[in-house]
Amino acid sequence: MTNEMFVKRSLELHLFFLRIMKEHALFMAVSFPPKNEDFIREGAELNSQFNNLLREALELASGVIMVENDAATEFTLPAEEKTAFLTGMQIDTALTEAELRMARPGARVDAQIVERVGNLNNRILSATRNIIRYKTRVLDALLACELFSSNYPLLIEHIRREAIRYVDLVTRLQNRAEPENIQQELIEDEFFWNQIMEEHAEFIRGYLDPTETELFDLADEFAVRFNELNSRIQGLRTSQQFMMFFNESEELAEEIRDFKAQGTQGILACGIRIIAPPLLADHVLREANHYLRLLSTYKQIR
Numbered sequence: 001m002t003n004e005m006f007v008k009r010s011l012e013l014h015l016f017f018l019r020i021m022k023e024h025a026l027f028m029a030v031s032f033p034p035k036n037e038d039f040i041r042e043g044a045e046l047n048s049q050f051n052n053l054l055r056e057a058l059e060l061a062s063g064v065i066m067v068e069n070d071a072a073t074e075f076t077l078p079a080e081e082k083t084a085f086l087t088g089m090q091i092d093t094a095l096t097e098a099e100l101r102m103a104r105p106g107a108r109v110d111a112q113i114v115e116r117v118g119n120l121n122n123r124i125l126s127a128t129r130n131i132i133r134y135k136t137r138v139l140d141a142l143l144a145c146e147l148f149s150s151n152y153p154l155l156i157e158h159i160r161r162e163a164i165r166y167v168d169l170v171t172r173l174q175n176r177a178e179p180e181n182i183q184q185e186l187i188e189d190e191f192f193w194n195q196i197m198e199e200h201a202e203f204i205r206g207y208l209d210p211t212e213t214e215l216f217d218l219a220d221e222f223a224v225r226f227n228e229l230n231s232r233i234q235g236l237r238t239s240q241q242f243m244m245f246f247n248e249s250e251e252l253a254e255e256i257r258d259f260k261a262q263g264t265q266g267i268l269a270c271g272i273r274i275i276a277p278p279l280l281a282d283h284v285l286r287e288a289n290h291y292l293r294l295l296s297t298y299k300q301i302r
Helices: 003-029 034-061 076-087 093-100 111-143 153-174 182-207 213-233 239-268 278-299
Strands: none
Touching: 003 034, 003 111, 003 153, 003 278, 034 093, 034 111, 076 093, 076 239, 076 278, 111 153, 153 182, 182 213, 182 239, 182 278, 213 239, 239 278
16 A cells, blocks of 8 residues: 555545544533433533544645545535534534635655644544544443433444544554455445444434424335345355445435435425434435445445
8 A cells, every 4th residue: 555545545535534533422422311410511522522523634645635425415514504503503514615615636655744644544543433432331331221322222223333434444554455356345234334324314203203204114115125136145255246236225215315315405404204313314315425435446346
């Protein structure tokens, strides 16, 4: 892995995952009742910490990489503004505005940037391990019936799994490690993100008002289809088997991406009855965009 590849891969990963992590902390902080002020405070502090790391990543990324639609969408800023209004939580919308105006690539990757990115990666690993511990404590308390949250226990398991994934990916970058078996890694990635998409559909279904029967049925259908697809992908070992399901995963990911985009628009326009914060809709949309970006890169090496 060359220095330029190391820098660009690191920053592309961070522009996606740091925003995801800071939003996880926010979604958790606003989910607890006032009596759990320690959990609320810790969530807010983690949100601030990841916000600062994202600011630094954006500074390093300016002129080096593009801001893609898994880092920010046209809905991110209005979703942040609406969520801040509804929850009272401070959200650094100026950071999002700066990201959307970020300079286009053209800057040279020099030794100083390589060193700074390596240092940033180490601090991100530390922060992400901290949020994993936070999520674990919350999940344990929920399962022991010692804590109330408006988030499902499965959602906490889900976002904890994503944080563990982030640590794994950053660790590999720090070690300059390329996959030993590319085909098997692609299968594992596909399985991971199909499960994430399935659970998104299940969460959306659960957050919708009971009167939203059409959207409820659509979300339920997506959950069933992703589950069935992963049941067939599980255990694949050969390139030929992998190819059988690649196109199906891509088509289904595109469908749920469009469903999420329409849902985000509807929530921001107050046209959908739902108990989730508006930023969660844009959050899951960006994750679908990220999965589709990964699938697009797979096409070049499959």
